[in-house]
Each structure stands twice: as C-alpha cells, then as structure tokens.
Amino acid sequence: MAKIICHIDVNSAFLSWSAAYRVHVLGDALDLREIPSAVCGDPESRHGIILAKSAPAKLYGVKTGEPLFQARQKCPQLVVVAPDYALYVENSRRFIAILREVAPLVEQYSIDEAYCDLSGTEKLYGDPLQTAVRIKDRIRDELGFTVNVGVSCNKLLAKMASDFEKPDRVHTLFPAEIAEKLWPLPVRELFLVGPATERKLQAMGITTIGQLAQADPAHLRARLHKHGELIWNFANGRADDELAAETALNKGYGNSVTTAVDIVDRQTAHKVLLSLSETVGMRMRRDAQRGSCISVQIRSNAFRNVSRQMQLPQPTDATLEIYHAACRVFDDLWDGRTPLRLLGVQMSGVSREAPRQGSLFEPDAYERLARSDAAIDSIRARFGESAIMRASFLQTDGVGPMAGGLSKARRSGVTKPVPPEEDEASAEFWAGSAGLLPGEEEG
Amino acid sequence: MTRVDALNMPVEMISLCDDGGKLRPLRFRYQDAAQQMVVVRVEEVVYQKESQQAGLAACLFVCRAQLGERQRVFELRYAVREHRWTLFRFLS
Ligand SMILES: [Mg+2]
Secondary structure (H helix, E strand, O other): OOOOEEEEEEOOHHHHHHHHHHHHHOOOOOOHHHOOEEEEOOOOOOOOEEEEEOHHHHHOOOOOOOEHHHHHHHOOOOEEEOOOHHHHHHHHHHHHHHHHHHOOEEEEEEOOEEEEEOOOOHHHHOOHHHHHHHHHHHHHHHHOOOEEEEEEOOHHHHHHHHOOOOOOOEEEOOHHHHHHHOOOOEHHHOOOOOHHHHHHHHHOOOOEHHHHHHOOHHHHHHHHHHHHHHHHHHHOOOOOHHHHHHHHHHOOEEEEEEEEEEEOOHHHHHHHHHHHHHHHHHHHHHOOEEEEEEEEEEEEOOOOEEEEEEEEEEEEOOHHHHHHHHHHHHHHHOOOOOOEEEEEEEEEOOEEOOOOOOOOOOOOHHHHHHHHHHHHHHHHHHHOOOOOOOHHHOOOOOOOOOOOOOOOOOOOOOOOOOOOOOOHHHHHHHHOOHHHOOOOOOO | OOOOOOOOEEEEEEEEEOOOOOEEEEEEEEEOOOOOEEEEEOOEEEEEEEEOHHHOOEEEEEEEEEEOOEEEEEEEEEEOOOOEEEEEEEOO
C-alpha cells in the first residue's frame, strides 16, 4: 500500500499567532495579517530582527531575519509587535494536539511544522486529500490561524508541496507531478540547498531543480561530495525518510539575547546564560521534550560569531543542568577578553521524554531539579514571570531573569479594574449570591 | 464592513460551577465610563460554547439581562488559564 505523508506548516506562524490572539482573544478589529506588519525581536531597537511578516509586508520586500530599520526603509508604515513565545507555545501545542487526534502517526518538526502519516486511513476517513483539507479547515476554524498542507508519498515531497502557493491551501506533489510542479522551481527552493550550495550549483550552470535532477550524479559528487548526491536524489523526489526524521530530532530549543552593553566579565556572562537556560528549559518542559546536546553561541562587539557544542551525558530539560553545561561550553569558548554583544543557548538532539539513566552518584538529583522546575513553572504560569526568580538576579546589572523572549506587555485587555476597597455595594454584591442559584431563583 | 474593537472588559463575577464541571455566570459587576458601579444579574444564558482560538482555552456565554432601562444581549468570556471573566461585547 502506498504511503501518504502530509506536511503541515503554519502560515507566517509567529505573525499569525499574534494576530489571532489580538482578533479572537482581545477582540481587536485590526487583523495584523491584513496590513503590512511584522513580529520583531526587539521592536524598540532599530536593530531588532524581523522574525515573521504578514503577506502584505512581504509585498513590500520585508524579509525575515533583516533588521527593523532596513524593513522600515522598504515599508515605512510597517506595524511591528514583539514576540510572545508563551502564546506561540500554546498555539503550537493545540495545533499538534489536533493533528494527533486525526493522524495515527505525527512527528513534530518545529514549533510550527509537523508531518502526519495518513497511510491506511482511507477506510476510516476516505480520500486522504479530503482528510488533508479537513485538517486544514479544522485548524483554521478552531484555532483561528491558517496552515498549508503538502500531500505526497514521502516527507521531502510533502514538505516541498506545503511551500507552494499560500495561505490556507492543500497541495499535492506525488512523483508523477514532480516534472510539472517541482522541476521549474529555482534550485534554492529545494530542501537543504542553502546559499553556499546554490552558488556552487550556479557555477556548474544549474539554476533549476529540474536541471539538478538531470545532472550527472558523479559530477555532483565530485564537486559537492555526499551532499551533492543527496540533493540530486531530492530533486528526483527520492528521499530516505529516516534522514528526515533525523533532521527533525536535531531541531531544538534555543534562545539568545543581545545585550545593551558589552559583556566583559565571566560572572555577568554566566548570569545571562542562566536566564537563557531558564527560558529554554521552561519551553522544553512545556513541550515535554528533553535535549541531549547543548550549544552556546557568542558574538563579539566586532560582530564575529562563534559557537561550540557539547554532548550531554543525559538528555535533560532541567534549568540548572542546562545552565551548568552552558557555562562549561562558554568557558571553553570565550577567551575571557573579547567584549561580547550576544549570547545564545541552544538545546538539540531533542526528543519527547527521552529516557534517562539513573546516576550512580546522585540517584535523585534529577528528580529534585524536575520538581523544583515544575514548581517554578506553575508559579510563573499563575502569577506572572516575575513572580519568582533566582537570587542571583536580585543584584542585577540589566540582566533580566528571563532573557530572550516571553514578552510581558501582553494579555492586556484591562480597561477599568474594580477598585479594591470594600464598600456597602461590594458587601451586597457578594452576599446576594445565595438567591442566584438556579434552583432558588424563582422562589 | 468596518469592524469595531470588542469591549473585552474585566469584570468581577459570581458564577456557579456545578458538580458536572459545567460553568454558569450568575451575577457580575464593573465600573462604567462614568465610574459608576454597574451590577448585572444574568437572566438567561442564550448560547454557550468552548473556544480554543489562538490556542487559549476559553468559555463563551451569550447572555441576556436587564441593564438599566434596557434588556441587552451580550457575550461573557471566561479565560480558563487566567481564571478571568470579561464582558467581551454587547450584541444588542
Ligand atoms: Mg511556517
């Protein structure tokens, strides 16, 4: 029986989620998706980075990853909002939950993408293409944002298909359709063809996916080694799905922060790493994910980036374990002199509840950390992110306890809170509740 | 058609949670534009549903009640995670 694989991709995820929140939860009339708008890392700073943009903003040439001032040059009326990672995590969870209700096998690929295996569901649901349409419509109607669904027989082609015309569309890309739908596209559109590979292919006279598909694999291998053969297979629609699964596991949870002033001492740097570990760990715990590889990124004040990674002895989601590993990697990476502008922590090798082996020396250390992290998370969820913090942040030099995300200025909607003083009216309001119970109210 | 922002005003609420987990708004109060405290006794829940819009669980109640001289229909919302009630909008 033929495999049926879907790739589901949220259209401009961060922007759509912020827009859906404003329209459906706050009741705003303005829909960010209908005007030139963007989610920007730090909207107050002109160097804030565009994280997602609306379709109208795209028409002005606004690009993901460019600094805000550059986007504003192209589109002066661009409306900019700060990211709300806690909201994005909720949206992602609900989105994946719907997929898990429908499909027997779901593999989350990133915060806004997932693969579903619908093979064998025909008897249950009918035509898989109709199932794909139903998944798309259900997410739109229940959650308030749109997705694209690509349908094919492997992950690669499904992913390529979901990238065709957007938004709110289902596209197929079965092997018989490759020549017509895939081959005319520029080669950079192909999965795993980055700018460097594109340049090399261009030098070989290859500009479309079709030309790559028909190139001599020996020739490609000579110039691009194993990667050449891989993308040649991709161009022909052949993919080893194990490989796609491997890539999926390598996606991770990361966070970075650009500091207002250069960091020149180890102690401050460690404090920043702690606050980054806090947000990364919190997001992993919310998703029930653990990571087995940590990488730390630093950027000097001369904008040189360096990063280093380390395999952890045990997969973890505990803030303190992430933090201690981050410090080790950082101490290894930094010369102790170069002023730093950016620090980042990334956890990869991520999997859902990866197993842990008991440690011979500290049998319950992880359990203790897990319990304390869970308590901290629930206090933050109920009382706000500043309700609890590590003591090291009490004397802080501009390093917040939750760096790199989780905006606070959200969920406003507050217009006129009731004043707290207890007057006669209050007493009557609360005391009068007895007569309100349904069984009693007619009496 | 021009759309208008919803009111989405936080209110103090007395509600009933029955033994089946069903929630029902009974009486609420808020300060109006003239700083006057308005107390509203919900007379009828016309329609209710649960929502997951933008990934956030909420309960929506379309209700009818006497507000001053007028009978009005309005929508109340309960945000499950935040444990907060809002008078979301007037429908009549
Ligand atoms: Mg996307």
